[in-house]
Amino acid sequence: MQSDDERLAAVLPLNSKLLLLYEGALHAEGPVWHASQQRLYWSDVSNRRLLAWQPNGEVTVVQDATHFMNGNAIGRDDMLVHCEHGRRCISRSDDSGRTMPIVTHFEGKRLNSPNDLTVASDGTIWFTDPIFGLIMPSQGSLAEPELDHRSVYRFDPATQVLQRMADFEQPNGLGFSPDGQILYVSDTARAMGEIPGAHTGQTHEIQAFDVAKNGNLSNRRFFYHADHGCPDGMAIDQRGWVWATAADGVHIIAPDRTPLGYIPTQSVATNCAFGGNRLFITATDTLLAIDLYDDI
Numbered sequence: 001m002q003s004d005d006e007r008l009a010a011v012l013p014l015n016s017k018l019l020l021l022y023e024g025a026l027h028a029e030g031p032v033w034h035a036s037q038q039r040l041y042w043s044d045v046s047n048r049r050l051l052a053w054q055p056n057g058e059v060t061v062v063q064d065a066t067h068f069m070n071g072n073a074i075g076r077d078d079m080l081v082h083c084e085h086g087r088r089c090i091s092r093s094d095d096s097g098r099t100m101p102i103v104t105h106f107e108g109k110r111l112n113s114p115n116d117l118t119v120a121s122d123g124t125i126w127f128t129d130p131i132f133g134l135i136m137p138s139q140g141s142l143a144e145p146e147l148d149h150r151s152v153y154r155f156d157p158a159t160q161v162l163q164r165m166a167d168f169e170q171p172n173g174l175g176f177s178p179d180g181q182i183l184y185v186s187d188t189a190r191a192m193g194e195i196p197g198a199h200t201g202q203t204h205e206i207q208a209f210d211v212a213k214n215g216n217l218s219n220r221r222f223f224y225h226a227d228h229g230c231p232d233g234m235a236i237d238q239r240g241w242v243w244a245t246a247a248d249g250v251h252i253i254a255p256d257r258t259p260l261g262y263i264p265t266q267s268v269a270t271n272c273a274f275g276g277n278r279l280f281i282t283a284t285d286t287l288l289a290i291d292l293y294d295d296i
Helices: 187-193
Strands: 019-023 028-034 039-044 048-051 059-064 068-073 080-084 087-094 099-104 117-119 125-129 152-154 161-168 171-176 182-187 203-209 217-225 234-236 242-247 249-252 257-262 271-277 278-283 286-291
Touching: 019 048, 028 068, 028 080, 028 278, 028 286, 039 068, 039 271, 039 278, 068 117, 068 125, 080 099, 080 117, 099 152, 117 171, 125 171, 152 171, 161 182, 161 217, 171 234, 171 242, 182 234, 217 242, 217 249, 242 278, 249 271
Parallel strands: 028 271, 234 271
Antiparallel strands: 019 286, 028 039, 039 048, 048 059, 068 080, 080 087, 087 099, 117 125, 125 152, 152 161, 171 182, 182 203, 203 217, 234 242, 242 249, 242 271, 249 257, 271 278, 278 286
């Protein structure tokens, strides 16, 4: 571990070791801790599976032959909601484990390939919609986008209203501060350079917005960029610290943009999630974890 600020030592033991919980995925992504079930769900995007890890070490395939699920979250009703590249939608699991699309179009046009999502305190579902699933056969289905923008959206399950909140080159990970007043979004357009024939963007940073009570965004600003790879998925703790994944591991940043340190990983870290006093990390073909001092 690397500590650049004494505050980190109170949360992350510097002699901590990464725990290998699972290996054998093709593209591990979208971890979410389901507190009421005491399970960690995550996606193996390219293998088209939704997996679950339990504290006894057991790993089960919850759903097989998914439609290239990526991001996962827990809805206000305690049910799982998902981003699907293949069906280009946001879906919801029911009690039997079946998934049904709940958001598929914006203004009559199909979404691109929803990538990551988070649920706000008011129950609205916020998600990113880049085009990765439209240009990468291993993560979706080749197709021309119907929309001429890549955006962050807000969906209200109660009213069924879908709002386009902000546009990006290629929006990816996102998360709210503990009080819900700041939204962080990573833009990973530069990663397009790794895809043959794809137009390469230059953005590889996290941006921040102020969030009004009605959900409107303002004061868009730069927050952080990584020197190695692009900031991807993220988790925000009760202190407001942003734990952001990138090519070399998980970077921890204070709300005032002070780098606090980072957790190196041997493979590209794609996303992370808290579960009690543990940080779970998806990194290429593995599910990792590291124990923390505090319940974060």
